[in-house]
Amino acid sequence: MNHDPFAWGRPRDDVYGAYNRAIADAGFKETSEIPTKHTQQPIITGTSVLGLKFKNGVAIAADNMGSYGSLLRFSNIERLIRVGDETIVGISGDISDLQHIERLLHQLETEEEVYDSDGGHKLRAPHVHEYLTRLLYNRRSKMDPLWNAIIVAGFNDDRSPFMRYVDLLGVAYGASALATGFGSHLAIPLLRKLVPYDSDYEKVTKEEAHEAILNSMRVLYYRDARAGDKFTLAVLTFEDGKVNVSFEQNQKVENQNWQFAKNIIGYGSKQL
Amino acid sequence: MFRNNYDNDSVTYSPTGRLFQVEYALEAIKQGSAAVGIASSNHVVLVALKRNVEELGSYQKKIIKVDDHMGIALAGLAPDARVLSNYLRKLAMNSKLVFNRPLPTSKAVLSIADKAQENTQSYGSRPYGVGLLVAGWDETGAHLYEFQPSGSVLEYYGTAIGARSQAARTYLERNLETIRSCEHIEDLIVHGLNALRDTLSQDMELTIRNTSVSVVGKDQSFTVYDDEDVQQWLSKLDSTSNTRNNDDDDENGDNAGGDADESNEANPTDAAQEGAAGDSTNTNASGAADEDRMDTD
16 A cells, blocks of 8 residues: 555555556546546635624625636625525635536525525525535545635524635634625724624724724725725614614725824935 | 327326326325324424234334425335435535525425426336325424425425325314414324325224324424323324214215225225226226215315
8 A cells, every 4th residue: 555645546656566547547647646526716806705793783795806816807796695685695716616606506495486485594694604605625635626715605594693714625703793805804803803703893883993994995905906995885773673784885995094104215225 | 999098108288288198107106005194383293093904014204304304204105215215315414514404395396396396207207106295393383294206396384195094184174273272292293194084984993003193393303102102192192093084984884984995995906997098987986986085074
């Protein structure tokens, strides 16, 4: 037995001579030393998705940029997907995989309507998240991942706020402040000021959450070279016994401060 | 010779628009022993009468658990019920694993109905020869459905399938209000057993061997009571034999009831063959005898 993972299951060359791959082609190219691989890199990409739970709801935002490497190729990509009446799925990473996931989610919605003869069986955020976790983990286990990081926002069955993350590896976790990609470095520190501990979301109002998300989107626009200034912000609230979803598209990053820039001259000794 | 040309397969319509193979499948349910289902607002109870082929044989299982919140009772071909219940179990596990959510009762029963319906419009297959009562508790409450091999699904507060089930349905109709307002599982089960008792033929009684009881509902995962565990419920009945049925036989004389029993029970294969070869005349005859007795309830 050869213990090199790339040669698992094959007789040792030094004992039995070189292995003839033509005997049993287990998906190996005659000349290749490594197994067949599938998706390998993202092409058109979306950057951060941000989310924050508050007292009676969730806010989630993502910009509308679809980058082709460093080229900001598409500026009108919608990365927040509505699923049913009270769930928003925010997707970053590969846009073609995003579109594939969008299709699967809409298929789920259709099936739900077809078989829900007595009404009232809602596919809610926790169910959508569980489904996406299975989907993404299954794909990465086939060495063919969907190259995305996803945040699912909505409500639990008891209508308490729900927000959870899942990514291309099938890794999943929940928190009161979540972000993907660049946002996890830049936005989470800002959002966590409101929710130092996970249960603190109950002290956060809708307005505070809204403002924190806007601030974070601005910081990301300043410092993320793949970010756009146009974005979508969805705020889900549970009030008076029913869920309200405000889906605000075409938001702009505002109140940017560039005044200071004119005072910065050179990189050290230059005076003028 | 009166041969029926339209009952050779499940894809041929008769000139009057009937699918005879499907109707024969529905007959198979009537050959099976009775199963009764009733629902209050928070619970569903399934009770069933088990049959043994001979004195020394075991009794055929009639109630199958699908998941913690769902179960079925069957009448008809048990192997077909096994296929369908395995499929339901698969759906329930899938729902749990993929969505972390219990399978809704309506989705479960419509899924097997779709499966059954496909068998009525493809050549080379046959309809399922089994009827099911599906009991479930989900986020929209307690549900009781009847599944038929024709692919039709109906929701009920109470219903019964299988041999002499009309007697049980009559009991349920008469006691609907009290059944619907049952707060305690015990009361609901007693009503179920009362209804089941009405399906007994005159020389039979409910015993711990031939009676199956199950319940599901709010804070109550699907539980089946068999054998010794049934005694606690039988003890709550005023009588375990069908006194009302005996009265009927006295009123009507023994002929009608006795004859119907012979053709339906003692020789089920004959009845089936007659149904297939001799077409509707025979079926109607035995059906009429059956109904005569039911109507006197």
